[in-house]
Amino acid sequence: MKTTKIGFIGGGNMAASLLNGLVASGHEPRQLWVSDINPETLASLSANLSINVTQSNHEAVNAVDVVVLAVKPQSLAQVAKEIAPFIQHRQLVVSIAAGITQASLSKWLGADAAIVRCMPNTPALVLTGATALYANDKVTSEQRDLAETILRAVGIALWVENESELDAVTAVSGSGPAYYFLLMEAMEQVAVELGLSEVTARLLIQQTALGAAKIALESPESPGELRKRVTSPGGTTQQAIETFERGGFSQLVSQALHAARDRSIEMSKQMESN
Missing domain, CATH: 1.10.3730.10 (ProC C-terminal domain-like)
Structure with missing residues (x-):
């Protein structure tokens, strides 16, 4: 896991928390990527964590094994369609965008994309988060372990059997x-x-x-x-x-x-x- 290449599309607060948690847990910074349109955000993440930064989503996707979609929900459709041609069969896509269903993600990224949808909460910002995860049928057991490990960097991570349960998770945690x-x-x-x-x-x-x-x-x-x-x-x-x-x-x-x-x-x- 510590040598798995992970890329974040979007470098906001939740992405920064996950990156901090991964580095603190021993993940090799050189294996971490983040893309963002804001050069100041990238400069801060690079200076604090010594990770790879870029303004190109394509570059980040092409460099990693796991793609974490950490943009705002209203921007996700555009971003997902943009990176869809670069998503490889071997790659796992993890979405932390609230309210965006597996059906929408699969429509934008392609029917064969291995996708984990998750619902973290704001205490993840101080590494005490509670996250529920749901995987589609393209996700392997190894990829499930990867997704769980990434989210456990900021707290606890639990799997739900049905995607509809994420609405209850939203209400509870x-x-x-x-x-x-x-x-x-x-x-x-x-x-x-x-x-x-x-x-x-x-x-x-x-x-x-x-x-x-x-x-x-x-x-x-x-x-x-x-x-x-x-x-x-x-x-x-x-x-x-x-x-x-x-x-x-x-x-x-x-x-x-x-x-x-x-x-x-x-x-x-x-x-x-x-």
Whole structure:
């Protein structure tokens, strides 16, 4: 894997995070390529990581074994059609563009293209991402391992059986960080109302969120069991939890995630029709 040639079409934040993660995990920088229209982006990546940079998508595609499509969804059709003549049978194409289906990618790149579609989330920017992947039937087991290894450079990577599951992934982990930020934002506002300084409130809430996530990751118990363990009968935590429940907390979460899932499906259909 460390000598596999990987090229990124697009050098934005997610591509930069993946490149940083690959280099940090020991991947040979000379085997990494990135193409971008912005010379400043390329200069920064070259200076920081010592990787190969170019403004030519063709050059990047011709030099690598794995092509990672890291451009904005609205630009992907044009870019994919442009590089399609240069995609070889041996190459794997990994798309991190949200909402662009396998059907569209295959239409633009060719029916024989080996394609992995994935949905990373923004914590990948700090190497704690959660990514779901889906492969078409042209992808070999070795290529699946390659795609998984690339995404694991910025966090965890999990496979889904059906492409439709990526819409649920979008609702859960793709949009998920914003849900936690919303809760943290609301808690901070109330903490200040209760008399804490903004600095103190923010640090307490951030560390509490980190600690809770760490316990959940390291414990074999479900979140429900962990919640019960820290909720003493008749205590302050129980009072707060019961207040959440009376407000319809679980139902509201359900409505929110269903709305996000439905919007993901709707956006995919809109992009396919363009």
